[in-house]
Amino acid sequence: MTAEAVMIAGQTHTGSPTAIAVVIDIADKYHINPDPPRSGPTWFPGQYPTTLKLIDPPAGVQVGQVQYPEPKPYAVEYADQDILVYEGQVVLYVPLLLSPEVEAGTLDFKLELEVQACDPKVCLMPEVIELSTSIEVLPVGTELAESDQATQDLFAGFDPAGWAAIGEPLDVPEPTQVIEDNSAEPSDQSMPSGWLALFLFQKLAVALAAGFILNFTPCVLPVVPLKVMSLAQHGNAAGGRKRTILLALVMASGIIGFWLVIGGAMVVFKQFDTISKLFQNPEFNLAVGVVIAVLAVSMLGVFTINLPRAVYQINPTGDTVTGSFGFGIMTAVLATPCAGPLMGAAVAWATLQGVVTVLLVFAALGLGMALPYLLLTLFPELVNKMPRAGAGSELLKQTMGILMLAAAAFFLGVGIVALTSDGTQANSQLHWWFVGALVAAAGIWLILRGVTKVCQTSGGRRFVSVSGLLLIASGVWLGAANAWPDTARGSAAGDELLDEGIPWIYYTPDRLAEQQDAGRVVLLDFTAEWCLNCKALEKAVLESDRITALLREPGVAPVKVDITSRRNVDGNNLLKKMGRVTIPLLVVLDGQGNEVFKADFYTIDQVADAIERAKAWGEVAMR
DSSP: OEEEEEESOSEEETTOEEEEEEEEEOOTTOEEOOOGGGSOSOOOTTOOOOEEEEESOOTTEEEOOOBOOOOEEEOOTTSSSOEEEBOSEEEEEEEEEEOTTOOSEEEEEEEEEEEOEEOSSOBOOOEEEEEEEEEEEEOTTSOOOOOOHHHHHHGGGOOTHHHHTTTSOOOOOOOOOOTTOOOOOOOOOSSOOTHHHHHHHHHHHHHHHHHHHHTTSTTTGGGHHHHHHHHHHHHHSTTHHHHHHHHHHHHHHHHHHHHHHHHHHHHHHTOSOHHHHHHTOHHHHHHHHHHHHHHHHHHTTSOOOOOOHHHHTTOTTOOSHHHHHHHHHHHHHHHHHHHHHHHHHHHHHHTTSOHHHHHHHHHHHHHHHHHHHHHHHHOHHHHHTSOOTTHHHHHHHHHHHHHHHHHHHHHHHHHHHHHHOOSSSOOOOHHHHHHHHHHHHHHHHHHHHIIIIIOOSHHHHHHHHHHHHHHHHHHHHHHHHHHSOOOEETSTTOSOOOSSSOOEEEOOHHHHHHHHHTTOEEEEEEEOTTOHHHHHHIIIIITSHHHHHHHTSTTEEEEEEEOSSTTOHHHHHHHHHTTOOSSOEEEEEOTTSOEEEEESSOOHHHHHHHHHHHHHHHHHHHO
């Protein structure tokens, strides 16, 4: 038996991927044992698997999982059934990734190959074979020499996906069954213990923080002042401290209860797409929009809703126990469009655990969301600093009412889009003009009423004027930034590539296949009209000058997967294929279709680096 280490190419660039092949030539009538994950159900005491490892890799070099070939069944005299073996010529591959900090020069690699040779009757003593090879590292931009045909043929079995997996958790194989050895019963994962308990505590902390942050998202922030005003009113009443505490605790129970119901649904249906599917229903978005609009008009004093007594208590400004509980539920419902990326990591792990763990994570999320209201209850002096009832508080209520109309316009617009969209072309963004106009109207109303009727001091008038102008500017920006049609191929905008903007291709399986057949790097942006976090990331990252320039290159194809509506079956299936059920999600594929980058939150540097790596990996694969 002989072995040799060969590099995928004699030269490479700093910051680029490379690979080593270890070729093992086994003499006739002999075989070697496979690696442990491939060894199959028959494994004898004294058998040694084939293992390959890199010894002290150079600084700045990341090492991926060794790629072992599939073993073949082999008949031996010392077993009643065939065993799995390697025979003839065997090639193992080691994917490597050089960081940009690796300096130009020669990199030397040392490897250890541990094998045990056997014939049909007996196995020899295991042996360790030391191997070495090297590669020349050149600065980026330097022309590289092509590999010879023999080397290209040798690496025909190499899987470039091994590069994408570098830095991700390694796959842990199932333990091999040993003959005449009793296997232990699997442990119950429902209640973690030991280090798992510490891991659970960390996830609960993340969920708690995520729930707290939800109060500052665009989905919840507009309604927070409503409850703060209510707490101030009851806290100022005679003997109102205990009442305020009770109502805050009940409201917190409503928030926590909502998330527990969502968690319970995930346990029952064994899926984590409850929230996404909820907002893919146009009926739900339209219903939320109508409810918010009715409440907003009522806040503006146009009319008073006369409902049955039990239903009337859900009024967000009510001082009843039932009303506070309902307000907690409403607050949680409004948070759901912004909830996916914040709780995704914690919940994705929790749903792999038992029922108790899932419910604990969702309870922590709800508690985090209710925390600001509990803090206001514990420190009533903060509540008492809120404006007293009068013209000022009435103006604030009216302004918030107009802003709630803007929120209603958003949900109604999303509902209408979901009714008509199939994800294969750009959606109408007309509703954003209504949203922006209503936000600007809130600013205009605040200035007109505040300056002329409410504020008695010059400082107050300046504050109201600045606040109103900020609202007006925000409204104009919301309309202009979101309502302009996308630049898109395969969309309503036509196939002409405009002079600026991202040339989005709206996803269909055929359009994606066309780009991959052309060998282009593909950026998949999973988004939806109701996903405000998706739009924020698109504006801040994807539409930046740096990323836009990269996405306009001929070898890069930006593909938008719009799952606004459940009608986009192909888009939803692709999301599941990527192992996710929530958005935002960004995926970068190289020219061979291998996953290079996947994240639900990302920065300009991360996306730019992923695209450059995907381009580099494609160049290596083509050589």
